[in-house]
Amino acid sequence: MDFTLTPTLDAHDTRILAELQADARLSMAELGRRVHLSQPAVTERVKKLEAAGVITGYRATVNLTRLGYGIRGIIRVGRADYDLVVKLVQETPECVNAYNVTGEDSWILEIAVIDVPHLDAVLAKFCILTETATSIILNPAREHQPMLPPQRADVKPPVRKALSA
Amino acid sequence: MDFTLTPTLDAHDTRILAELQADARLSMAELGRRVHLSQPAVTERVKKLEAAGVITGYRATVNLTRLGYGIRGIIRVGRADYDLVVKLVQETPECVNAYNVTGEDSWILEIAVIDVPHLDAVLAKFCILTETATSIILNPAREHQPMLPPQRADVKPPVRKALSA
DNA sequence: GATGAAAGGACTAAACC
DNA sequence: GGTTTAGTCCTTTCATC
Numbered sequence: 001m002d003f004t005l006t007p008t009l010d011a012h013d014t015r016i017l018a019e020l021q022a023d024a025r026l027s028m029a030e031l032g033r034r035v036h037l038s039q040p041a042v043t044e045r046v047k048k049l050e051a052a053g054v055i056t057g058y059r060a061t062v063n064l065t066r067l068g069y070g071i072r073g074i075i076r077v078g079r080a081d082y083d084l085v086v087k088l089v090q091e092t093p094e095c096v097n098a099y100n101v102t103g104e105d106s107w108i109l110e111i112a113v114i115d116v117p118h119l120d121a122v123l124a125k126f127c128i129l130t131e132t133a134t135s136i137i138l139n140p141a142r143e144h145q146p147m148l149p150p151q152r153a154d155v156k157p158p159v160r161k162a163l164s165a
Numbered sequence: 166m167d168f169t170l171t172p173t174l175d176a177h178d179t180r181i182l183a184e185l186q187a188d189a190r191l192s193m194a195e196l197g198r199r200v201h202l203s204q205p206a207v208t209e210r211v212k213k214l215e216a217a218g219v220i221t222g223y224r225a226t227v228n229l230t231r232l233g234y235g236i237r238g239i240i241r242v243g244r245a246d247y248d249l250v251v252k253l254v255q256e257t258p259e260c261v262n263a264y265n266v267t268g269e270d271s272w273i274l275e276i277a278v279i280d281v282p283h284l285d286a287v288l289a290k291f292c293i294l295t296e297t298a299t300s301i302i303l304n305p306a307r308e309h310q311p312m313l314p315p316q317r318a319d320v321k322p323p324v325r326k327a328l329s330a
Numbered sequence: 331g332a333t334g335a336a337a338g339g340a341c342t343a344a345a346c347c
Numbered sequence: 348g349g350t351t352t353a354g355t356c357c358t359t360t361c362a363t364c
Contacts, residue, residue: 006233020225024189029340038350043341054231059224059309060185066219068171068315074266074273089307093319098307101239101300108239108300114315117322124323135266135273142254142263144224150233150279154258157282158289194358203332204359 007052009149012037016045017054021146024058061144069094069112071119072137077107078130085129094122105133172217174314177202181210182219186311189223226309234259234277236284237302242272243295250294259287270298 009017015035019026026034032042049055064072077085082100085107089098097110109126113119119134126132174182180200184191191199197207214220229237242250247265250272254263262275274291278284284299291297 006231009232017225017227021227022224024223024225027340039340040342040351041349044348052231053228055225056228057226058189059187059226059311060182060189060220061222061224062182062186062312063218063221064312066171066217067174067312069312074264086306093310093313094315095307096310096312097305099239099302100304100306101302103298103300105300112312112315114317114320118315118320121320121322124325133268135264135268135270137264137266139265140262141251141265142260145258145261146224147227147229147232147234147261147277148258150259150277150283152279155279155283155286157286160289192358205333205361206331208359209331 007054009054013045013049013054014148016042016049017148018146020046020055020058064096064112068114070115072110072112072140073119074135074137075107075109075111075123075126076105076133076135077109077126078104078132079106080129082106085126088125088129092122092125094118106130172219174219178210178214179313181207181214182313183311185211185220185223229261229277233279235280236278237305238276238278238284239300239302240272240274240276240288240291241270241298241300242274242291243269243297244271245294247271250291253290253294257287257290259283271295 012035016031019031019034028043028046029039031046032039035042037045046055085098085100089095089109092111094111094113095109096112099108100106101108111119111122113122123132123134177200181196184196184199193208193211194204196211197204200207202210211220250263250265254260254274257276259276259278260274261277264273265271266273276284276287278287288297288299
């Protein structure tokens with residue numbers, strides 16, 4: 001593994017990433033058993049993956065509903081002052097994710113709130129900025145898909161006519 | 166802590182959740198030191214939080230850019246056959262999150278792709294279903310905000326005139 | 331919940347391949 | 348790069364208060 005922007009990850013690294021994304025609390029010894037490497041070997045590889053910035057941390061995942069957040073939603077925020085949105089997001093603990101994006105909307109926020117009055121209160125903070133559109137999450141069909149290095153072979157280019165010269 | 170839909174979490178549980186969301190690889194001994202509980206006490210609380218479904222797992226987080234995904238995006242998918250979308254998502258490893266939502270769009274997908282041709286290939290799978298709108302993530306200003314039990318006191322109801330009877 | 335003792339396991343470092 | 352060994356430390360489990 002080198003330290004270029006996208007380090008070269010071999011099959012061992014890929015298996016390590018898969019295992020740690022599935023269970024971040026594995027001991028290095030158990031991880032070694034699973035990927036068929038000795039414990040010192042996996043420990044060194046994990047440290048290199050951390051140092052290379054591929055692994056950025058280890059987080060417990062929580063069930064927001066069980067925590068007391070009855071509603072999860074996506075808020076799309078139109079063109080607005082960048083710093084102002086950043087400031088508002090920082091003041092909003094209900095905001096789980098906040099992405100500055102291209103397109104008609106400038107921001108896409110993911111929030112978790114207790115109930116409708118709480119949703120109302122959070123929305124009020126953002127809708128004074130600009131136009132917003134809110135969607136309530138009915139079913140998070142997929143969350144936190146474990147990601148492995150992309151395989152070029154996976155990509156099937158769509159068949160499509162192009163303007164020829 | 167009881168086992169109703171939203172278990173009663175005291176200050177110790179809240180601190181435990183904060184610590185494990187910040188670093189899921191903490192040992193129970195170290196966690197106990199940080200939250201000022203003995204190691205057996207903290208171990209039992211963590212097990213109860215897991216059993217109650219509040220803690221759903223422990224995951225390593227990865228830097229998608231370093232992994233080789235040069236582009237992250239949000240795809241909004243209009244009204245489409247539910248099962249068909251689920252099937253497409255399952256066949257799409259580039260899809261990190263997939264939410265079925267209310268509103269004009271039926272689905273909001275978060276994807277990671279290598280480059281523009283790869284984006285083209287993934288979009289082609291969904292745009293044949295119905296209308297889609299794609300936004301490229303320029304800056305993930307906030308990701309995976311650690312979430313603690315909501316505090317009613319946090320909620321400031323917006324001042325707003327209502328129709329009186 | 332805390333404490334203390336015992337057993338098991340995990341991490342580190344070194345030598346070697 | 349990897350493995351193996353040896354030593355130390357830590358963690359966990361159990362029993363007791």
